[in-house]
Amino acid sequence: MTKEHRYLGLSYAEVEERKGRGESNEALPPMTRSLKQIFLENSLTLFNFINIVIAGFVIYTGSYKNLLFLGVIIVNTTVGIFQELRAKKNVDELALLNQAKATVIRNGQQEEVSQGEIVKNDLLMIKRGQQIVVDGQVIRTSGIECDESQLTGEADPVIKDEGDTVYSGSFVVSGNALIEATKVGKESYSSKLALEAKGEKSIYSELVQTMKKIIRILTFGIIPVGALLFLSSMLGDMTVNQAILGSTAAMIGMIPEGLVLLTTVALAVGVIRLTQKRVLVKTMGSIETLARVNILCLDKTGTLTSGELKILKTDVIGKLTPKEFGAMIGHVAHDLNEDNATGLALMKAFPVTADSWPITKTIPFSSARKWSAIEYQQKGSVVIGAPEYLFDSFNKELTERMHLATTEGLRVLAIATSQEAIIEQDLPHSLNLEGLIFLEDEIRAEAPQTLHYFMEQEVEICIISGDHPQTVAQIAKRAGVKNSDKLIDMSKVSEKINYQTLVRENRVFGRVSPEQKRSLVEALQANGMTVGMTGDGVNDILALKKADCSIVMANGSDATKGIADFVLLDSNFDSMVGVVLEGRKVVNNIQRVASLYLTKTIYSILLAALFIFISSPYPFQPIQLSPISTLTVGIPSFFLALRPNVAPIKGRFFQNVLEPAFASGLSVVIFAMGILFLGNQFGWRYEETSTVTVWMTGMVCFVALYYVSKPSNWKIMTMISLLFSLFLVLFIFFGRIFSLVSLFQWHLAVVYVPMMLGVIPLFYGLKYIAHRLLGNHHYAK
Structure with missing residues (x-):
């Protein structure tokens, strides 16, 4: 101290x-949410409430084995709470390290x-x-x-x-x-x-929005459809117990009880993995947002480069001797005492001298001004800044010297003096150039490899910096940025310039003011891009707040870290790869497994609606849905949700989820109605019709599981084989528990064996129709 x-x-x-x-x-x-919020918001959900009400009706019937679905609800809730508590612990620990003092x-x-x-x-x-x-x-x-x-x-x-x-x-x-x-x-x-509102901005999460849309639709459908089905069953001369069990089976089937949980768990696991890599994630939804980013705007200093400047040489141009020039820089640098990269480099290279110069006025560095100045009582004013911001023009020799330096990626500082006073925040008049200082900013070792990865993953790179455009372009070229020759000096563009056209034609921007950085980000967004922005200084704050996703290094300013979606606590640019990969895993895998959950929802809604008008018992009992839900959806979904699926996000999440869900759900309905018709023709008992319907539903769901598991490998095939074996064992040895009769009866086999042969063609035929109806074929083109 x-x-x-x-x-x-x-x-x-x-x-x-x-x-x-x-x-x-x-x-x-x-x-993060408090412990109380985590427990309450995972427990007191609308779907849990509906399940408890349904359980009450099942208890009334005395068929207690049909309460098995409550076990799934309890497990889901417990897993959700556990994973969010793990994520909370990790985030809170990193947040404490990142807390500004x-x-x-x-x-x-x-x-x-x-x-x-x-x-x-x-x-x-x-x-x-x-x-x-x-x-x-x-x-x-x-x-x-x-x-x-x-x-x-x-x-x-x-x-x-x-x-x-x-x-x-x-x-x-x-x-x-x-x-x-x-x-x-x-x-x-x-x-x-x-x-x-410490710089917070809303995070759009297509995952969360889709889940909310599904919940909103189901909320208005489950209870009315269940009630109508119950009334229809009672009017059809069924017993009260039959009507209750059929209606509750339909309502349980409509609830995708694990879908919201799985989304939360997948995001929480992503947060945990990132915190283990010392990446502080401010909101779970921001993982998804960064995964959707298709253009990454980088501030050169502190991102592509280390941010630690080193002075390579000085050119004394005025009347001062090199010793006098050095002494003057030493005074100015230490009197300004700025802790930015330039100030620290100057103070290190030019030590302070013993004598003191009385100060009249100081103007610290500003990103908008691009210069700093100090006025002494007897020595006049000294200004340090970007050459083109201090002087309108230079002679041919100096122009070529500075141009050569910037094309080599060096930063150039001009040192000027004046005998005039500094008025307000304006440059003093009659400036005389005393010398130039050339500084080098080292490229981060990991930057070229990281940028190459992003470009391979179809993420464009845009460099936005306050430095000279030639310097920025040279650094970008050395770091491997494509189109680094497409550069523009933003200090020379008109205020009326069309930014949307500008960002379509250029990828390197130099001499950018804070307001211009924000305008460039807005223009990219207006062009349909999802923008990720990195930065570390106050000149980046406006752009960071406007970007869809903002990333800041730990050595950035307190203000930038306060508004960032991600803080890389190791200040390692390479950590961004891990962030993008985690987001892609979450979005891609949830998109796949959501189809499994919605399969059950779709066929339950359609069957319930049909059986309102059909004088026959609903083809499922609540306990019969448990093996289907567990073996074809619940267990595999948790494995699939954590697969290393890092393909670029293509959008149309809701349509992509609905396509296989529609195909499998409608397949179940077609088979169920066919079984009901043939069962009536052959005089089957309800238990026989129900058993064959459960079996064919399982067949369809296993085909859908295989489809959403692509690309498959030996691990996936082993998982599906084991789950199918368990499904078969359940029919052979535990049929009575699940209200199933033996499948090994000729009068049943003559129906379900031919149907099994038609499962795959029917599923893929309906998927093709769904693909066309949902417009996915246009998007693919």
């Missing part, structure tokens, strides 16, 4: 006194404390890149500028002078300051904004 001589801050006794009065700040809310002065010493430990009247030191967490008054400032767009909607930074108020929820885009906390916790003017 360093000592702050001028300001003592609160004593520890004063801090404790304010805590006792309740004048302490509020900690950030946890990113505030620097306060207490007893004359600088200390780092958590946001919740700040008390009223604490002195806080804030700097560029930090988000302000309390309302406060500026005590001392070094050119601080705040982005208050979350409060006011105005994107332009606001300059803060001594005595001005700063608000929680805003973040520092330039300079540093010492502030006194005047309002903390709930007293804070914007505490709700800072705590609950």
Whole structure:
């Protein structure tokens, strides 16, 4: 800890006194749900409630074996709670590591404390890149500028002078300051904004939206259809027990009880795997979003490159000697004391000298200005920044020298002096070029391989940076980015430029302002792209918030980490591959297994609707659905949901799910009606009709299971073979338990054996029809 001589801050006794009065700040809310929420939201679901009501009716009949379906519900609920608790534990541990600290002065010493430990009247030191967490008054400032767009909607930074108020929820885009906390916790003017809307954006999840759509449809269908089926059965001279068991079987079949659970579990497992790779996932839905990203916008510094600049050489151009030039840079760099990559490189290369120069004014670096400046009482003004932002033109020799440097991927800084004063935030007049400094930013070792992977996976790469476009293009070329020659200098484009056309024709953008970064992301989205954005500095915040999915390295600013969907805690760009792969596994596998769950839903709804008008008992009892659900859906779905299926996401999730579900569901209905007709013709008993219907339903579901398991391998075939063997064993040895008669009877075999031969052609024929009706053939083309 360093000592702050001028300001003592609160004593520890004063801090404790304010805590006792309740004048302490509020900690950030946890990113995960509480234990109570997890238990309640996994247990008290609509479908669980319907199942409990159904169980009550089954108990009334006295047929207790038909309550077997409750075991599945209990197991599903337990598994869902367990996996979400595991994910919560992992995320909470990583969130604690990633939590931003505030620097306060207490007893004359600088200390780092958590946001919740700040008390009223604490002195806080804030700097560029930090988000302000309390309302406060500026005590001392070094050119601080705040982005208050979350409060006011105005994107332009606001300059803060001594005595001005700063608000929680805003973040520092330039300079540093010492502030006194005047309002903390709930007293804070914007505490709700800072705590609950800390840069959050809604995450669109097609998985979740599809599940909600299915639940919404079924909610309005299950109870009315079940009630009508019960009334129809009673009017058809069936016993009350027969009517109840038939109606409850239909209603149980309509409920895809494991589908919502499986989605949650698959996402939770994805989160757990990513946290084990030290990737902090803010929301489970963001895994799916990144999996759908088809263009990745990268900020060069800190993403493609390490962000640690190294000075290669200096060219002294003015009247100063190399020694005088170095001494001047040393003074300016250490007086500005900026902790960005450029400032740190300058301070390391140019040590501070013993003599001090009295300072009149400082203007810290800003991404919008692209320069910083300092005015001394007797030495005049010194400006450091991008050459083209300080001077309109250069002579031919300097132009060629800088062009050669940028084509080699170097960053060029111009050092200029003036005897004129700095007025407000403008450049001083009569600038004289004193020299150039050439810096190199090292490409991350893993960047070329990672970019190559994304391009192989049909994810386009777009480089958006504040550096010179030639420098950015050269870095992009060395990292292996395609079309790195398609570059544009955004400082020279008109305000009226068509951004949608711009992003169609170019993939490397240099000299981009924060507002332009956001506009480029918006244009890509308007062109139908799903945009992922990486960044680490305050100049990236606007674009990160606008992107569909945002990724920030752990060494990024507090403000960017606060709004990111993912934080790579090892600051390893290669970790993004793992994030995309996990998302693709979840989406692809859920899409496949959802078809299995909806097969049962579709045939149950159709059969229930038909049997309202048919004077015959419903062909299933509740207990007979349990082996079908368990062996053809429940068990295989958990294996299939975790397969390493990392193919690119193609979209049309709902249509892709419905296609095989429609084919298999309608196949079951056709066979069930055929069995009912033939059974009536041959004088079969209800138990015989029901047994053959259960058998043929299983055959259809196993064909559907084989289809959704593609591409199959020996493990998949072994799983399907074992499950089919269990299904057969159930009929042979446990038929009485499941209200089934023996299949080994000639008068039954003459019906179900020919039907078995027709299962595969019927399923694929109906799937072709569904493919055309749902429009998937147009999308495939």
